Amino acid sequence: MGSIVNVNNAMVANRLGASMLLIANGGLGSAFDELELNRVLCEKHNVPIAGVVINKVLPDKYEQTKYYMGKALKDFWDIPLLGCVPDRPFLGCPALADLERLFHTELVCGQMHRFRHYQTNDMNLITTSLTRFLENIRSKSPRTLYICHVTRDDIILGFMAEYQRIRREEERPFEAALLVCGRKDKYQMADEVRDMFEGLEGAPVMVVGYSTHQAMQMIHDFTPKLNIDDKNRVKKAVEHYEPYIDFEKLLDRASE
Numbered sequence: 001m002g003s004i005v006n007v008n009n010a011m012v013a014n015r016l017g018a019s020m021l022l023i024a025n026g027g028l029g030s031a032f033d034e035l036e037l038n039r040v041l042c043e044k045h046n047v048p049i050a051g052v053v054i055n056k057v058l059p060d061k062y063e064q065t066k067y068y069m070g071k072a073l074k075d076f077w078d079i080p081l082l083g084c085v086p087d088r089p090f091l092g093c094p095a096l097a098d099l100e101r102l103f104h105t106e107l108v109c110g111q112m113h114r115f116r117h118y119q120t121n122d123m124n125l126i127t128t129s130l131t132r133f134l135e136n137i138r139s140k141s142p143r144t145l146y147i148c149h150v151t152r153d154d155i156i157l158g159f160m161a162e163y164q165r166i167r168r169e170e171e172r173p174f175e176a177a178l179l180v181c182g183r184k185d186k187y188q189m190a191d192e193v194r195d196m197f198e199g200l201e202g203a204p205v206m207v208v209g210y211s212t213h214q215a216m217q218m219i220h221d222f223t224p225k226l227n228i229d230d231k232n233r234v235k236k237a238v239e240h241y242e243p244y245i246d247f248e249k250l251l252d253r254a255s256e
Contacts (some may be wrong), residue, residue, distance in 0.1 A: 052081050093224070103208040108197050142175040146179070157196070159205070
């Protein structure tokens, strides 16, 4: 069981006699300013810096960032740039399991797809008619996260019906997910509707106790962390980061 201690990372490293690897997100000016604040903190607590990794670099700025950051770190601080990693948006896409933790709830059906990821830019708030929703779900990217209010029984039932139609008529998996929103102190899903979720194993539906606006804002502000159970994302992360970081030099510097 963890505990909260009133110390920063540099203080922890000092007490452990460890060096630190500084990591900043892509960019030149903002990244360097962020690193400078951490460098000063390390210096204050007498913690050696093993090196720097620049993360989430825009692909078209990769070579420029790698060259200028490497030169600046060497010239100003005599610290090596140990890695410069291009951005890969997939790694920042939340899985439904991440949203379960974010909203402190669980999928009411479709639990087998907890580690299916969704692009937050593709979230779709449904405020239109059922007819327009069905047109939308049949024309948009199959892996879209739809959001509706708990009072929209027509949308919820339409989502279920579309899942059944695709299972019956098409040779492809159903990849959409539905987030049903509504403050619990004001709105409740009808028991008759909730009972209909039984048997919809392949149609992920989650009920959250927030307004649609709150839920969308929370998802936009959310940064998913690597989850050891999310084997696909862990594998993709390892494959993506490994070629861009000099681990041998990192180990050498950390052991000095």
